[in-house]
Amino acid sequence: MNTDVMFSSKTDAWATPKAFFRELDEEFHFNLDPCADEFNHKCDRYFTVKENGLSQDWGGFFCFLQSPLWTRNRKVG
Numbered sequence: 001m002n003t004d005v006m007f008s009s010k011t012d013a014w015a016t017p018k019a020f021f022r023e024l025d026e027e028f029h030f031n032l033d034p035c036a037d038e039f040n041h042k043c044d045r046y047f048t049v050k051e052n053g054l055s056q057d058w059g060g061f062f063c064f065l066q067s068p069l070w071t072r073n074r075k076v077g
Contacts, residue, residue, distance in 0.1 A: 015040035016066040024064070032061035 021042045024030070033046040034053035042064055047053030 016042060016064075018042075021064065021066075028062055028064075030062050030064035032058060032063045033065070034058055034063055035065055 025042075030043050031045060033041045033043040034056060035049075036042065036046040036053075037048050045061070047056050
C-alpha cells in the first residue's frame with residue numbers, strides 16, 4: 001500500500017470531480033451535500049464541519065456523500 005500518496009495532502013477536504021457528480025446526479029437528483037464546505041459542495045443545500053452534517057436531520061433529502069474513509073486527526077465539534 002502506497003501510504004506516501006494517500007497521506008500527501010495537507011488537508012482532507014477533497015472534492016468529488018464535477019463530471020463524476022453530474023453523472024450520478026442525472027440518475028439520483030441529489031439535493032443535499034451533508035459533509036461539504038463553501039468551496040466543494042455539490043448541492044445548493046449543504047452542511048459544513050462547523051454545522052456537523054453527520055448530526056443533522058437528512059429527512060426528505062436525497063443526499064450525496066463522498067468523503068474520505070479516514071480523517072487525519074481532525075477534531076470536529
